[in-house]
Every structure is written in structure tokens, then in C-alpha cells.
Amino acid sequence: MPDPMLQVAGLNAWYGESHILHGVDFEVNEGEVVTLLGRNGAGKTTTMKSVMGLVAKRTGSVKFKGQETVGLRSDLIARAGIALCPEERGIFASLNVTENLMLPPVVAPGGLTVAEIYELFPNLKERAGSQGTKLSGGEQQMLAIGRILRTGAKFLMLDEPTEGLAPVIVQQIGRTIREIKKRGFTVLLVEQNFRFAATVADRHYVMDHGVVIDMIPNAELEASMDKLHDYLGV
Amino acid sequence: MLSILGYNAGPLLAQSILGLINGAFYALLSLGLAVIFGLLNIINFAHGALYMLGAVVSWVLLNHLGLGYWPSLLLAPLIVGAFGIVLERLFISKLYKLDHLYGLLLTFGIALIVEGLARNEFGSSGMSYAVPEALRGATRLGFMIMPTYRLWVVVASFVTCIATWFVLEKTSLGATLRAATENAALVQAFGVNVPRLITLTYGAGVALAALAGVMAAPVYSVNPGMGSNVIIVVFAVVVIGGMGSILGSILTGFGLGLIEGFTKFVYPQGSGVVVFVLMVIVLLLRPAGLFGKAA
Numbered sequence: 001m002p003d004p005m006l007q008v009a010g011l012n013a014w015y016g017e018s019h020i021l022h023g024v025d026f027e028v029n030e031g032e033v034v035t036l037l038g039r040n041g042a043g044k045t046t047t048m049k050s051v052m053g054l055v056a057k058r059t060g061s062v063k064f065k066g067q068e069t070v071g072l073r074s075d076l077i078a079r080a081g082i083a084l085c086p087e088e089r090g091i092f093a094s095l096n097v098t099e100n101l102m103l104p105p106v107v108a109p110g111g112l113t114v115a116e117i118y119e120l121f122p123n124l125k126e127r128a129g130s131q132g133t134k135l136s137g138g139e140q141q142m143l144a145i146g147r148i149l150r151t152g153a154k155f156l157m158l159d160e161p162t163e164g165l166a167p168v169i170v171q172q173i174g175r176t177i178r179e180i181k182k183r184g185f186t187v188l189l190v191e192q193n194f195r196f197a198a199t200v201a202d203r204h205y206v207m208d209h210g211v212v213i214d215m216i217p218n219a220e221l222e223a224s225m226d227k228l229h230d231y232l233g234v
Numbered sequence: 235m236l237s238i239l240g241y242n243a244g245p246l247l248a249q250s251i252l253g254l255i256n257g258a259f260y261a262l263l264s265l266g267l268a269v270i271f272g273l274l275n276i277i278n279f280a281h282g283a284l285y286m287l288g289a290v291v292s293w294v295l296l297n298h299l300g301l302g303y304w305p306s307l308l309l310a311p312l313i314v315g316a317f318g319i320v321l322e323r324l325f326i327s328k329l330y331k332l333d334h335l336y337g338l339l340l341t342f343g344i345a346l347i348v349e350g351l352a353r354n355e356f357g358s359s360g361m362s363y364a365v366p367e368a369l370r371g372a373t374r375l376g377f378m379i380m381p382t383y384r385l386w387v388v389v390a391s392f393v394t395c396i397a398t399w400f401v402l403e404k405t406s407l408g409a410t411l412r413a414a415t416e417n418a419a420l421v422q423a424f425g426v427n428v429p430r431l432i433t434l435t436y437g438a439g440v441a442l443a444a445l446a447g448v449m450a451a452p453v454y455s456v457n458p459g460m461g462s463n464v465i466i467v468v469f470a471v472v473v474i475g476g477m478g479s480i481l482g483s484i485l486t487g488f489g490l491g492l493i494e495g496f497t498k499f500v501y502p503q504g505s506g507v508v509v510f511v512l513m514v515i516v517l518l519l520r521p522a523g524l525f526g527k528a529a
Contacts, residue, residue, distance in 0.1 A: 052423050078425030090420045092413045099409040104424035151425070 003066060005030040005155060005186050006051070006082075010060035011070075013043075013050040020046045022210040023060065028155075033177060033187040035197040038207035039233055044190040045087055047207070048157045051188075052084045053077045064155070079107050083153035087160050087190070089144040091132040097124060100132040101147045108152035117146040120176055138169035145176060149185075156180070157188045162196050174199050194221075194228065206231045248378040249499035250492050255384045255453065257491015258391035259446050263468040264475065264483040265395055266442035269402070271477055272415045273435045276326060276337035282465025283345035283352075284440050287314050288447025289456045290352055293363055303366035303452070310448045311441035318440030322433050330432075345461070352458035360455025387449050394445065395484045402480055411435065470513040476526020486524065 004027035013021040021043050028034045036044040050058045053074035062069045069077050083104070092100055101114065101124070118125040121142040127135060135143065141161055148156055158177075162170045170193075177187060177200045191197040197204060198221050206214040208231065216224050263285060270278045291313050292306035301309065321344060329336045369383040402408040414421040414428055422428040447461075454460055467490075475486030490509050498505040516524060 054419055054423055074419070074423040075425050075427050078423055084423055086420060090417060092416050094412040094416055095409050099406075099413075102406060103409060103413055103421070105426060107425050148424075 002030070004028060005032075005065060006188070007063040008047075008051065008061070009063075011047070011050055011062060012059045013046055013055045014057040015046075015055060020055075020210055021050060021058075024050075024207070024210070024212055026205045026212050026215070028186060028188055030186050031181070031184060032203065033181050033189060033201045035189045035191050035194075035201045035204045036207055037191060037194055037197065037204050037228075037232065040192075042207040043210040044207055045159055046210075048084060048159050048188070048190060051077075051157065052082065054084075078104075078151075078153070081108055081153045082155045082157065083107075083148035083151055085144045085148055085156065085158045085161060087163070089140050091135070091140045091143055093131065093133040095132050096128070097130050097132055097135065097143060098128045100143055101150065104147055104151045106150065106152050108154070110154070111152035112146075112149040114150065117149055120149075120179065121146050121172075138165050138172075141165060141169070141173065142176075145173070149180065154184065155186045155188070157190075159190045160192060161189070162191070162193055170196060194232070244377060246496070246499050248380075250495040251375075251378060251380065252384070253491045253493070253495015253498065254388050254488060255491065256494055257488040258388045259450060259464060259487075260468055260471045260491055261395050261484050261487025262391050262442055262446040262449075263464065264471045264487050265398055265480065266439035266446075267468065267472050268475075268477070268480055268483040269398070269442075270436055270439040271472075272480075273411060273418075274322075274326070274337075274432055275330065275334060276341065277334060278436075278439065279338055279342040279465070280321070280344040280348065281341075281440075281443050281468070282461030282463075283348040284314055284318060284461070285443040285447040285450070285464065286352065286458060286461035287317070287348060288444025289363070289451040289460060290356065290447075290458070291444070292448045292451050293361055293456045296363065303448070306448050307445070311444040314444035314447075315437040315441030319433055319437040321440075322436040326436065327429070327433070345465075349458050349462065356458060358458065360457040360460075363451035363456050365452040383452055387453065390449065391446070392488070394442070395487075398442070399480055399484060467509055470509045472523075474509075474513050474516045474523060476523025479523065479525040482523065482525025 006028040008024055008026050011021055011024040012019070024043065024047055036047060038044050046055065049055050051062050053069070053072060058070055060070060064080055064082060067080060069080065095103065101117065123139050124142055124146060127139065132143065145158065145161060161173050174196065181187060189197065189201060198218060201218050203218060204216045204221065205212050206216065214231065216228070263281060267278055267281055270276060288310045291310040295301040295306050295309060325340060326337065329340060365383045369386050371382050372379045373382045373385050402411060410421065410426060411431065414431060418428050450460065471486050471490055472483060474490065475482035494505055494508055497508040
């Protein structure tokens with residue numbers, strides 16, 4: 001078994017004075033799609049931000065391809081090949097669709113071309129000249145995912161990509177995740193909707209109160225429903 | 235003779251056009267302030283002092299090194315811009331996490347120190363800087379005769395403003411700058427070295443101020459107080475145009491220069507205060523400025 005692509009151990013993180021993560025442990029292997037499940041406030045988004053270097057203070061270990069990244073600036077973490085699609089999507093109002101798409105610098109060869117991204121998301125092509133925030137919620141999400149596919153980063157973190165979107169768009173995003181997995185990308189996914197997560201993921205980590213409390217392989221998801229309902233309080 | 239509101243059109247137009255010269259300096263200076271405020275969230279009170287430094291450096295280059303106006307046009311912005319980069323790295327960068335007010339106080343202090351040192355070195359009286367040979371004399375514009383150097387100032391400033399606008403609005407560097415103005419943390423998480431971008435932006439804004447200083451040297455006398463004279467008006471321009479708006483600061487800069495010139499002809503006593511009267515009216519009616527977006 002090769003070393004995991006991302007190996008998180010004993011990760012603690014703080015926002016100002018509040019201590020959010022209390023020793024998070026999990027791993028993601030190359031080529032996998034792994035989800036972080038958990039209630040609101042469990043620390044899923046903070047985990048992603050901590051991996052990306054976007055929290056004020058973190059301790060513990062986040063190894064990416066064997067390299068320790070705790071203590072690195074977020075631009076250097078991005079240059080190592082990790083890309084984040086944030087929860088609030090982060091589409092820039094002062095940039096048009098094309099400018100938003102071209103904004104993240106290419107960090108490695110092997111990213112999708114603009115033509116391939118338009119093929120995945122034909123809507124974006126039609127709206128290339130529109131202001132980024134004039135797009136619908138679904139189109140903004142496609143733009144947010146599309147622009148990190150261009151960079152050549154092979155480890156993608158998608159924070160609630162289906163939140164608040166119509167079922168047909170959710171399906172399209174599901175197809176996209178399966179497609180990029182086929183192309184060899186590795187995906188860490190935060191999801192509230194575990195039914196959606198089950199259609200794309202290999203494994204699920206369950207978080208609560210700033211720690212990982214369980215790991216469920218996707219094949220055992222059905223059998224673990226009672227446990228999962230208990231964890232998520234649904 | 236043609237008349238507008240009972241005034242002779244010729245002299246009125248001529249006086250207004252002369253106002254454009256002041257407007258050219260307002261535009262260049264408020265443009266730099268807008269760029270710096272947009273990305274750094276710092277109200278750069280040192281801007282006037284750095285404009286003065288641009289003029290003083292070109293005077294020194296001429297009188298001590300024998301380098302004339304044309305090399306100065308390039309060298310003085312580079313030298314003063316480099317000085318700005320040092321200021322940003324050593325002092326201003328420490329304040330980004332704090333309230334605007336600290337940046338304002340710090341840059342105000344820097345302005346006082348720079349002006350004090352200049353006064354100590356060069357005295358308070360103005361030093362003259364000759365108009366470069368190629369731009370002496372006057373140019374006939376049809377409706378008026380304008381000193382060639384002043385025409386050059388208006389045109390060169392306008393071209394510089396448009397070029398800056400083009401870089402910010404139409405290039406990928408500009409897109410990155412605009413994005414970083416909106417959400418610097420996310421832009422950095424995409425792999426952009428935002429701290430370096432901020433430093434270079436401050437340097438570029440300062441270089442614009444210094445360029446205005448070089449162009450001002452032959453028009454106004456070079457003296458350590460020249461920055462504090464103009465900067466108050468420039469802040470009024472920025473407030474009227476709207477903090478952080480690029481096109482707004484260019485249009486407002488030239489526009490207010492025109493209005494000042496016009497006032498000088500119609501009601502000379504009012505020309506010194508017209509900008510501030512307008513500022514009060516704009517603040518009352520549109521607190522975010524003519525081109526600013528309400529926060």
C-alpha cells in the first residue's frame with residue numbers, strides 16, 4: 001500500500017480564541033473520493049480550511065505527498081497541488097466568467113483545458129462575458145469547480161458543492177465528480193447530503209465536535225444507516 | 235462673440251482648460267490613492283509627501299547628477315517607488331489586521347517625517363525646475379494658445395491614467411488585483427503570492443505619485459510643502475469620486491480641475507473652496523461618492 005496522498009494527524013485549529021478542531025485524523029489515498037460528513041458545526045469546513053492554510057492558527061500534522069504543510073503559507077500549499085472550492089463558492093463580482101475561470105494560476109501540468117471545462121459545463125461558455133455573480137447558483141458552482149480543474153492541482157477539496165441547488169444540477173455535479181475521478185483526480189468532499197455522497201464516494205469520515213469519530217466505507221453505508229442517522233441526527 | 239451664461243466663451247473655455255492642468259495632477263494622485271486603498275485598505279496619507287519626493291528627486295537628479303527631465307520621468311518614479319516598497323515592507327505591512335485608522339496615522343506620520351527631512355535639507359522656499367527644451371513655447375489650439383508644457387502635462391497624465399485603467403480592467407494581472415481586493419485570502423489559496431502583490435501595488439501607487447511630482451516640478455516650484463498643499467484637495471477628489479473606484483477617480487480628478495478653472499473665471503474668490511463645497515454636497519446626497527458602491 002503506498003503512502004496516502006493526504007495524511008492528517010492530530011490536527012488542531014483555532015479561529016481567534018475559539019478552538020474548533022481537537023485532533024482530527026484521517027487519510028485520503030490517491031484517486032479516491034472521500035467525504036467528511038457531520039452536523040453543522042462539526043468542523044468539516046474548518047478541516048478543509050486548515051488543510052489549505054486558511055485558519056489563523058493550526059497545530060498537528062498535514063502531510064501532502066509526504067511533505068509537511070502545517071506552517072506553510074496558503075499560496076505555497078496551493079502550489080504543492082491542493083485546490084479548494086469554498087463553501088460560499090468565492091466567485092468574484094468584479095470579474096467576468098472568463099476572468100474568474102482564468103484567475104487561479106496553473107500550478108502543475110495536466111489540468112483540464114478551457115475547452116474541456118466548457119464541455120463539462122456548457123452553460124459557462126454561453127455566459128463567458130457575464131459578471132461572475134450574475135450567474136445562477138448552479139452556474140456559479142460549476143464555475144467554482146471548473147476554475148480549479150484548470151490549475152493542474154490533482155487534489156481537490158469541494159466544500160458542499162450541492163448546497164441549495166436544484167436536483168438536476170446536483171446530478172450534473174455528481175457526474176462531474178465521477179468524471180474527474182476517472183481522470184485520476186483525488187477529491188475530498190464535505191457534504192450534508194449523504195445520499196448524494198453515497199453516489200460518488202469511496203469512503204466517508206464522520207466528524208463531530210472537531211474530531212473524526214468514525215470511518216465508513218461506501219459499501220457498508222447501507223448497513224450503517226442506523227449508526228449514521230444517530231451521528232448526523234437526521 | 236459667442237457667449238455662455240453672459241460670459242465670453244473664449245476666455246471661459248481657456249480658463250477651464252487651464253483648470254485641466256490641476257485636474258491632471260488630481261487624477262494621477264487620486265488614482266494611486268484609489269489603487270492603494272482598494273488592495274491595502276490603507277488611506278495613504280503619505281501620498282502628498284511622496285509626490286513632493288518625486289519632484290525633489292528629479293531636482294536632485296538634474297542639479298547633482300546632470301540628469302534632465304526625460305530620464306527623471308522614468309528614474310524618479312522608480313527611486314520613489316522603491317522607497318515606497320521599503321516603507322510597505324518595514325511599517326505598513328504590520329498594520330493590515332488593524333483598523334483603517336492606524337494606517338492613516340502611520341502614513342500621516344511618515345508624511346510629516348519625509349516633509350521635515352526635505353525641509354531640513356532644501357529649506358522651505360521653492361526651487362525652480364526649468365521646462366525641458368522640447369516643451370518650451372506655446373501651442374495654438376484654435377480657440378486658445380496654451381503653453382506647450384501644460385498641454386503635455388494634460389496629455390501625458392491622461393494617457394497614464396488610461397494605461398493604468400487598462401492594466402487594471404483588461405489584463406490578467408488586473409483581474410488578479412481586483413479579485414485580491416475582493417477576497418485576498420481566497421486568491422492566495424489559489425497559489426498567488428498576495429503579500430508580494432500588495433507590496434508591488436503599493437510601490438506602483440507611489441510611483442504614480444512620484445510621476446505626478448516630476449511632471450509638476452516645472453509647473454509649480456519644487457518645495458517640501460507642495461505635497462501637503464495638493465493632498466487635501468486630492469482627498470476631497472477621492473471622497474467625491476468614491477473610495478476605491480478607478481474610473482471614478484480619473485473622471486473626478488479631471489472634472490474637478492475643470493470646475494475649479496471655470497470657477498476661477500466666473501467667481502475667482504470661490505475657486506479655492508469649490509471642491510470642498512462639492513464634497514459636502516456629494517457626502518450629503520451620495521455618501522459612497524459619485525462612482526462608489528454603497529458599502
